[in-house]
Amino acid sequence: MQSRLPGRRRPRQPSNRGVLKSIVLTFDKGTNVSKQGDEASRAASNSPDLLELEATLGHSFARRELLEQALTHTSQARERDAQNGGDLQAGDNEQLEFLGDAVLGFVSAEELCRRFPNLREGELSKLRAHLVSEKHLVKVSHKLRLGDYLRLGKGEEKSGGRRKTALLVDALEAILAALYLDGGMGAARNLIVGEIMNPELGRIATDGGSLPLTDYKSALQEKLQAIGRAQPVYVLVKEHGPQHKKTFTIEAHLTDVNSRCDPEYVGRAEGSTKKSAEQESARLVLEHLAATAGKDNASDKPDPGTS
Secondary structure, three states: OOOOOOOOOOOOOOOHHHHHHHHHHHHHHHHHHHOOOOHHHHHHHOOHHHHHHHHHHOOOOOOHHHHHHHOEOHHHHHHHHHHOOOOOOOOOOHHHHHHHHHHHHHHHHHHHHHHOOOOOHHHHHHHHHHHOOHHHHHHHHHHOOHHHOOEOOHHHHHOOHHHOHHHHHHHHHHHHHHHHHHHOHHHHHHHHHHHHHHHHHHHHHHOOOOOOOOOHHHHHHHHHHHOOOOOOEEEEEEEEOOHHHOEEEEEEEEEOOOOOOOEEEEEEEEEOOHHHHHHHHHHHHHHHHHHHHHHHHHHHOOOOOOO
């Protein structure tokens, strides 16, 4: 038993339980507001479509409004707000997506550590990055037919929102949060392990352990660490386009080894999300490093005409 110094108190650490409680209370408040919606919204909550989706998810919601909110894109929420006189009470799935992303990261990391106790941290990170990548999650979203259940505004509907990768992945992560809030971690874990992890891990094992490189940011981080160089700086240069169809421009600045001010190379890329633009800009930096390494190796070779 450790003794404490007299007159000194250990600083009180913030409680994660308190943070989680505040999140749950926030959603309780939001769902109470959504219960006050119009009759059409209440009828939709008991539609066969949602019952079918619940069967697909393997969970019957005690608070169906959480599932409704997880499927509601901000475009429809803003339209409902306008119809209600701009009260900004209609809930969308943005906060649920934020929480679901954290739940997915935790469960996938815990499950990988349990299954592969001998893998090193870098290998586990690559595997998790692939499992939670946009490229993989959109395949899961298509398999679950989430596009059929999305609640979109008129503009988003016309622009093909039900097929957009970003909207489908956001909805999947929001559903994970809804499962967690309604049924606890076990409900979320069942979907993550059963639909997101198991099929893909089985495919990787069947292919002999091959893993497609989708996380260029992690690959670039490891490459720069291995050669003793500073990590890149990602800069959001601009974002343009309407709210339902934004385009983000990201630059990855590779620090010059001889200058702290001017970058050696800038990988500039666009994407429908910040994440996808960052990944593409990191890929460009990796290509630059590979090209310069090839030139350096060529210059290091001795001249055949000299002894």
